[in-house]
Amino acid sequence: SLVALMTAFSGCKKTEARKPGEVLIGFSSRDLSAEYTAKLSEAVVEYAKTKPGVGLVMVDAQSDAQKQISQIENFISLKVDVIILNPCELEASTPAVDRAKAAGIPIVLVNQVTKSAGNAYIGSNDVDAGHIAMEAVAKKLGGKGGVLMIHGIMGTSAQLQRETGAREVFAKYPGLKLVDHQTASWDRAKAMSLTENWIQAHKGKFQAIFAHNDEMAMGALLALERAGIKKDVYVIGIDAIAQALTAVKEGRLDATVFQDAVGQGKGSVDAALLLARKQPCPKENLIPFQLVTPENITPFLK
Amino acid sequence: MLQALELSKDFGGLTVLQPTSVDFLPGEVHALMGENGAGKSTLMKVLAGLYRPDGGHVEWRGVQADFASPHDALVAGIAMIHQELMPIPDLTVAENITLGAEPCGRFWQINRPAQRQRALELLKELEANIEPDRLMRTLTVAQTQVVEIAKALGRRADVILMDEPTAALSEQEVAALFRSIARLKARGVTIVYTTHKMDEVFKLADRISVLRDGRLVGTSPASELNPAKLIQLMVGRELADIFPVRLPPTDEVLLEVSNLTREPAYRDISFRLHRGEVVALAGLMGAGRTEVVSAIYGLQPATSGEIRFKGRPLSLRDPQDALAAGIGMVTEDRKGLGLIPALGLGQNVTLTALREFCRGQMIDHKAEAVAIRSRVAEFTIKATSPSQPIAQLSGGNQQKALLARCLLGDPDLIILDEPTRGIDIGAKAEIYSAIQGLARSGKAVLLVSSELPEALSLAHRIVVLRRGSVAATLDAATADQETVLRHAMPL
Amino acid sequence: MPALDRHLLHRFGLLLVILAVGLGLSFVTDTFLSVANLTNVARQVSINGILAVGVTFVLLTAGVDLSLGSVVALSGVACATFAHPGDHTVFIPIAVGLLTGAACGLVNGVLVTRGGVAPFIVTLGMMTIARGLALIFSGGRPVANMSSELTSLAGDFLGVPIPVLCFASVATGAWFFLRNFRLGRHIYAVGGNENAARAAGVPVERVKLFAYGLCGLLTGLAGVVLAARITTGQPNAGQAYELDAIAAVVIGGTSLAGGVGTITGTLLGVLLIGEINNGLDLMGVSSYFQAVIKGVIIVGAVWLDRRQSRS
Amino acid sequence: MPALDRHLLHRFGLLLVILAVGLGLSFVTDTFLSVANLTNVARQVSINGILAVGVTFVLLTAGVDLSLGSVVALSGVACATFAHPGDHTVFIPIAVGLLTGAACGLVNGVLVTRGGVAPFIVTLGMMTIARGLALIFSGGRPVANMSSELTSLAGDFLGVPIPVLCFASVATGAWFFLRNFRLGRHIYAVGGNENAARAAGVPVERVKLFAYGLCGLLTGLAGVVLAARITTGQPNAGQAYELDAIAAVVIGGTSLAGGVGTITGTLLGVLLIGEINNGLDLMGVSSYFQAVIKGVIIVGAVWLDRRQSRS
Ligand SMILES: Nc1ncnc2c1ncn2[C@@H]1O[C@H](COP(=O)(O)OP(=O)(O)OP(=O)(O)O)[C@@H](O)[C@H]1O
Ligand SMILES: Nc1ncnc2c1ncn2[C@@H]1O[C@H](COP(=O)(O)OP(=O)(O)OP(=O)(O)O)[C@@H](O)[C@H]1O
Numbered sequence A: 001s002l003v004a005l006m007t008a009f010s011g012c013k014k015t016e017a018r019k020p021g022e023v024l025i026g027f028s029s030r031d032l033s034a035e036y037t038a039k040l041s042e043a044v045v046e047y048a049k050t051k052p053g054v055g056l057v058m059v060d061a062q063s064d065a066q067k068q069i070s071q072i073e074n075f076i077s078l079k080v081d082v083i084i085l086n087p088c089e090l091e092a093s094t095p096a097v098d099r100a101k102a103a104g105i106p107i108v109l110v111n112q113v114t115k116s117a118g119n120a121y122i123g124s125n126d127v128d129a130g131h132i133a134m135e136a137v138a139k140k141l142g143g144k145g146g147v148l149m150i151h152g153i154m155g156t157s158a159q160l161q162r163e164t165g166a167r168e169v170f171a172k173y174p175g176l177k178l179v180d181h182q183t184a185s186w187d188r189a190k191a192m193s194l195t196e197n198w199i200q201a202h203k204g205k206f207q208a209i210f211a212h213n214d215e216m217a218m219g220a221l222l223a224l225e226r227a228g229i230k231k232d233v234y235v236i237g238i239d240a241i242a243q244a245l246t247a248v249k250e251g252r253l254d255a256t257v258f259q260d261a262v263g264q265g266k267g268s269v270d271a272a273l274l275l276a277r278k279q280p281c282p283k284e285n286l287i288p289f290q291l292v293t294p295e296n297i298t299p300f301l302k
Numbered sequence B: 001m002l003q004a005l006e007l008s009k010d011f012g013g014l015t016v017l018q019p020t021s022v023d024f025l026p027g028e029v030h031a032l033m034g035e036n037g038a039g040k041s042t043l044m045k046v047l048a049g050l051y052r053p054d055g056g057h058v059e060w061r062g063v064q065a066d067f068a069s070p071h072d073a074l075v076a077g078i079a080m081i082h083q084e085l086m087p088i089p090d091l092t093v094a095e096n097i098t099l100g101a102e103p104c105g106r107f108w109q110i111n112r113p114a115q116r117q118r119a120l121e122l123l124k125e126l127e128a129n130i131e132p133d134r135l136m137r138t139l140t141v142a143q144t145q146v147v148e149i150a151k152a153l154g155r156r157a158d159v160i161l162m163d164e165p166t167a168a169l170s171e172q173e174v175a176a177l178f179r180s181i182a183r184l185k186a187r188g189v190t191i192v193y194t195t196h197k198m199d200e201v202f203k204l205a206d207r208i209s210v211l212r213d214g215r216l217v218g219t220s221p222a223s224e225l226n227p228a229k230l231i232q233l234m235v236g237r238e239l240a241d242i243f244p245v246r247l248p249p250t251d252e253v254l255l256e257v258s259n260l261t262r263e264p265a266y267r268d269i270s271f272r273l274h275r276g277e278v279v280a281l282a283g284l285m286g287a288g289r290t291e292v293v294s295a296i297y298g299l300q301p302a303t304s305g306e307i308r309f310k311g312r313p314l315s316l317r318d319p320q321d322a323l324a325a326g327i328g329m330v331t332e333d334r335k336g337l338g339l340i341p342a343l344g345l346g347q348n349v350t351l352t353a354l355r356e357f358c359r360g361q362m363i364d365h366k367a368e369a370v371a372i373r374s375r376v377a378e379f380t381i382k383a384t385s386p387s388q389p390i391a392q393l394s395g396g397n398q399q400k401a402l403l404a405r406c407l408l409g410d411p412d413l414i415i416l417d418e419p420t421r422g423i424d425i426g427a428k429a430e431i432y433s434a435i436q437g438l439a440r441s442g443k444a445v446l447l448v449s450s451e452l453p454e455a456l457s458l459a460h461r462i463v464v465l466r467r468g469s470v471a472a473t474l475d476a477a478t479a480d481q482e483t484v485l486r487h488a489m490p491l
Numbered sequence C, D: 001m002p003a004l005d006r007h008l009l010h011r012f013g014l015l016l017v018i019l020a021v022g023l024g025l026s027f028v029t030d031t032f033l034s035v036a037n038l039t040n041v042a043r044q045v046s047i048n049g050i051l052a053v054g055v056t057f058v059l060l061t062a063g064v065d066l067s068l069g070s071v072v073a074l075s076g077v078a079c080a081t082f083a084h085p086g087d088h089t090v091f092i093p094i095a096v097g098l099l100t101g102a103a104c105g106l107v108n109g110v111l112v113t114r115g116g117v118a119p120f121i122v123t124l125g126m127m128t129i130a131r132g133l134a135l136i137f138s139g140g141r142p143v144a145n146m147s148s149e150l151t152s153l154a155g156d157f158l159g160v161p162i163p164v165l166c167f168a169s170v171a172t173g174a175w176f177f178l179r180n181f182r183l184g185r186h187i188y189a190v191g192g193n194e195n196a197a198r199a200a201g202v203p204v205e206r207v208k209l210f211a212y213g214l215c216g217l218l219t220g221l222a223g224v225v226l227a228a229r230i231t232t233g234q235p236n237a238g239q240a241y242e243l244d245a246i247a248a249v250v251i252g253g254t255s256l257a258g259g260v261g262t263i264t265g266t267l268l269g270v271l272l273i274g275e276i277n278n279g280l281d282l283m284g285v286s287s288y289f290q291a292v293i294k295g296v297i298i299v300g301a302v303w304l305d306r307r308q309s310r311s
C-alpha cells in the first residue's frame, strides 16, 4: 500500500530543475471555488503559458488569509522569482506582502490591495464597484425609493469596500432609503431565501436590490421572478459572471458591474515578468469597472 | 451506624421503593434479599449517594447525611460494588482500581509505583492473579468483577455495599472474597450484601432484611431463618424442589465438535451433544468456556477444527450463520453483547426473531405485541410496560428478557452462558424447568455455569475445561462437586 | 400508537418553543402568519429537511455524515450537466443526481463498514473529495443553461411548492419505514449497541451500508432540488449544509451516540431552524445579531426540551 | 514507559504514512526537505496544532467543540482591540485574548454539564454566537493597527518561530498532564465510562468543565497567535478551523466516543495534515485535485493505521 502511495506521487510531475533565464512565478489565488477569482486565475495561468521561459506555481488560499501567508512562505522556500498575490483580505494578507519583500522577492498584487503596497498593483478599487452599482440604482429610481442590499460574507474586504461605495451614494441621495440589508454569504441559495423573506416583510416598499456579487443577484432575481414582481424591482450585482451577462442580455437582470478578470490576470503576469527581469514597471495599473446594461452588453458577451 | 429512615424512591411516577427503614450495625454482614426488581439495588444506590431519595433520609453516624453524589458518600466512608459492571475499558487495571483515590504526589501528579503497588495488594487480598498493567478491556467478565471488588475494598470504607458481587465469579474467587469479608468484619466494617445464591447468605450474613415489591418485609437475625423460610418471605409462597427431573437423552447427535482450536484461548476441544441432552461446560474462571461457546455461536470463530450440526459441517462466520442453522445463545456479557439499552423491553425480546412477526419486510405490530405479552408473562418479567427501555429494568429482569429473546427464535441448540446470573430463586426454578422442557422437546442445551450445583443437577454430562483443554467428561448422575473441581484445577 | 404518543410528549418542550417563537413572530411582524410566508418557510426548509431526514438514518446507527454539503454540490453539478435543454428527458438528469449522491453515500458506507475507519474521518474525506470532484467536473464554473422541465421542479404543483412535496413525502416515508420495517428496527438496534445487535443476528454491516446509502440518495435528491431552485449546478453550493442538517436532527432529540431518535423530532428541529431564519429576516435583525440570537435560541430550545422531558 | 511504547506502536501505521509522504515529497520537489521549508511546515501547523491539543481534551471526555474557529476569531478581535500601539503593555491584549477564549470554553462547559445539553448543540450555538460577537465588537471590520510588540509574537526567537514554540510547549505540557496528573487520568475515565467515573467518586462535572475551559483557553491562544500572524483581529477568520483540528485529533487515534487517545497521536495527525497542505502546494497541484488527493490521503492513512494496529 505504501507503494500505491508512492505511485500516486510519481503521477505528479517533478518541478524540473530550472534552466538559467527561466522565470518562476508563484501565484496565490484568493479562492478558486469562486467564479470570478477562478476566471482571473485561469487567465493568469493561460497567459503565462503563452510566454516562453516562464514557469508558474498556482495555489489556492480558500479565502483564508492565514493560509495565504503560509503559501507565500512556501514560495519563499521554493525560491520563486516573483509572486503574484490575489489577496484574501486588505489587512490580514498584509504580512504576506511584507514577508515577500523581506525575502527580496518582488510581489504583484492583483484585484485587491493590502495595507503594505506591493511592487505593483493591477486591479480596481472595490469601493468604486459599490459606488457604480448604487449610482445605477439611484439613476434608475430617480434618486428616490427603497433599496435592499445583500452583503457578502461579513467582514471580508470585498464586502466592506462594496458596502462603503454604496453608502457613499446613499449619503448623496437623501431620497434613497436603505430598507433592509443582510448577508447571504456570497451564496445564491441563501440570497434567494433572503429575498423571499424580504418580499414578505417589505412588500411594495422597495424598488431595487443591490447584491454584492452576481451570484446573490441571481438568487434575488429568481426569487423575484418566482413571486412575479421582477418588473417592479431593479436588480444589480457585481462581477459580470457568465450567467449574469446572459441574464442581462435576456433582459432579466437589469445590470451588473464588469470587472475585467482576464485583463487583470494578464496585466499581473506582464507586471510580474517586468519585475522579475528587473525592468521598470508601473506601480499601478487600474482597470476601471464598467456598468453593463442591456444597451452595452454585446462586447462583454464574448 | 448507617440508617435508612423512611427512604422512598420513584422513577417517573413509578414507586420503586416504598418508605423503608433499615439500620446497619458496625461489623455486621447485613444481607438484603428479594426477588428481581424488589428494589435492592435502588436502596443501595440511594445509600451510596448515586440516587437522591424522593422521601426520607439517610442517617450516618447519628447525623442526617445528604449525599449529593457518590463522591460525598465515598468521602464519608461508604463504598459500593455495583451490580452492573462498570469498567473504564481503556485504562489499566491499576488505574481502574485506584480510580478516584489515586495516590498522588505534592502536585497532584500520580505516583505510579504506589498506584501499581496498591492494586497488586488489593488483588492479592482477593487471591486474583491479574496483571495491573493490563487494559481493562482485555479482561473477562469475571476478572472485571474482581477488579470492581478490589476498587471498593481499596477505598478503606466503613460501609461497603455489595450488590451481587459474586454473580459472575466462580467458586474459587467467591471463597477468596468471603475470606476478605471476614477480615473486613473483624475490622468493624459493615457489609451490606445482596445475592441470589442462598448458600452464600447463610454462610455470611448476620442479619437479613427482605424486600418485596419495594417494601421492607422484615429484618431478622440469620440464625432465625432457614432457606425455606427466607424464600417464603421473598417470594410470598413456598417453593418446591427447584430442580426438575431429567429425562434420558436420545441417541441422535445434534452437535459434534471436534478439535476446535483458537490459540491461546482453547485447543482440541471435542464433544458431542444429543437431542434431548443438556451438557454443561465447567471450569474455573478464564478456562475458556465462554470462548468455546462463542465459537459455536459464530461470535468469534475458531481457527481450526470442525463443528458438525445436524450431521452437516457448519462454517460459522457470525451469529447470523448460527441462527440460520438453528443455534441460539444467551451471552454472558449482558451489557456488552446482550442489551440494546435504549430499545424497549419488547423490542429487545423480539429482535432476533423479528422475521417471524413480519409480513414481507414489514413488522406486524399486532402479532409482535401478542408475542411480547405472552413472553413477558411466561418469564414473569417485571416492567411498567413492554415499551419501557430495557436499561431501566432490574438486572434479573434484563436477564430474563435476553433468555426470552433467545428462545423466541425456537433454536434446536440453545447455548446458555451463565444464564441464571443475577436471577432470583423463584425465576431460577422457572428457567430450570424451561431448560428441561427444551430437552424434553428434543432440543439440546449447552450450558456454561459457574454454579456447580446448578450444572450438576441440570446437565446429563459435564465437560470440564482446564486452561483451554478438555480435562474430563463426566456423567452428572455420578459426579459430585469435588470431582469436577479436581479436574478443573490446574495441576 | 403508544410509541408515537410517548414521543410527541417527549419532544413537547421543543414543540412549545416552536409555537412560542411563532407566536412571538406573529405579534412582532404582521407577515409571519400569512399563508404566503408560511409557504416560504416550508419551501426554504425543504432542502435542509430532506438532508436532515437522510442524516437521521446515519446518526441513528451512531455514525455521522459530514459530506452532505459537498455531495449536494456534486449531485447538483452532475444533474445540471445532463440537464441542458433538449439533451435528455428530465428523468435522466434527476437519476444522475440521485445516483451520484447514492454512490457517494455507498462509498462512505463501505469505508466505514469494511474499512473500519471512523465515520467522522470517512465523511470528512468525502467532504473534500466530493467538493473537489464538483469543481473538477464543472471546471470551477456554475453549470448553467438548465432545461425548464428541470427547473420547474422548484415550482408549484397544485399550489404547493414541489420541494415541499418532496420533503413531505421523504419524511413520511422515512417515518413509516423506521416504525414499520424490520430494517428500521435494525437501525435502532445497531446504533443502540452494535455488538449486541450483531450477537442477536442483525446484519450490522448491511444495515449501516443501507443507512449511508440512503442518506446519500437523499443528499442527491437535495442536490437536484437545489439545482432546480437556483437553476444551476453550483460547485461551491451547499457549504456547511451538513451542520444545519445535523443540528436539526440533534435538536429533534436524536442522540449522536446512536440508537435514539425519531423523524418527528427531526421535523421539529428542521422547523425550528427554518422559523428562526425566516423570522429574523422578517424582523430585519442585523446579521451580526442574527447569528447571536440564532445560537441562543437553538441552545435554549434544546435546554428547555431536555429539562421538560426529564421531569 | 510501557504505555508510551504501546502507543507509538499503535500509531506506527500513521507514522509510516507521514514518513512515506515526506519521502515522496522530497523526491518530487527539491525544496520539501530544506530547513527553511520544514520550518515553514512547523510554523504553518502551529495554530492548528494548538487547537488540536485543546480539542483533544474535549474529545477525550466524549464531547466535541465546534466553536473553535469562531472563538479564534473572537479572541483575535478582542486581543487586537487592546493591542493598539502605546495603549497597554503587550501582556494586556494577550491576557484579553486568552481570557476571551477561556470564557467561551467555560460557557460551553457549563451548558454541557449543568444544562445537560448535547455538546454538539452547545458548541454549534457558540460557533454562531462567537462569530456574531466578533462581528459586533469589531463593527464588522478588521481591527488593525496592532502594536509591533504583539505582532512580533509571530516572529522568531533564537531562530525558532514563536508560534512553533507555543505549540511545542502546549503539546508537551498537555502530554505530561494527561499522563501524569490525576485530573488527566480522570479525563480518560470520564470519557471512557461516565457513570463508572461518577460512581467511583470522580467529580465528573468539574472534569468536563476543566476540559472545555482549557480547550477554550488554548483556542484563545490560537486566536492571539493568529492575530499576531495576520496583524489584525479579523472577525471572519478561522472559518472551519474546528474541522481541521478535530480531523487531526481523530486521525491521531482519538475516539470521538471518548476515553481513548493521546497527545502524541494528535501531533502525528497535525503533522500529516500540515505535510499534505505544504507538499501539495509545493508541487503546485491544482487546488481542485488537492481537495481530492487530501481527502484520499487522510482516509487512506487512517485506514492503514487502523489495519496496522489491529494486526
Ligand atoms: N432508572 C430507572 N428508571 C425506571 N425504573 C427503574 C430504574 N432503575 C430501576 N428501575 C425499576 O426499579 C425496580 C427495582 O429495581 P432494582 O434494580 O432496585 O431491583 P433489584 O432488587 O436490584 O433486582 P435484581 O435482583 O434483579 O437486581 C425495577 O422494577 C426496575 O425496573
Ligand atoms: N489471567 C489472565 N491473563 C491473561 N489472559 C487471561 C487471563 N484469564 C483469562 N484470560 C483470557 O480469557 C480467556 C478465557 O476466557 P473465558 O471468558 O472464555 O473464560 P471462562 O471459562 O468463560 O471464564 P469466565 O467467563 O468465568 O471468566 C483465556 O483464554 C485468556 O485469553
Ligand SMILES: [Mg+2]
Binding pocket: B040, B041, B042, B083, B163, B394, B395, B396
Ligand atoms: Mg439489583
Ligand SMILES: [Mg+2]
Binding pocket: B289, B290, B291, B332, B417
Ligand atoms: Mg465465561
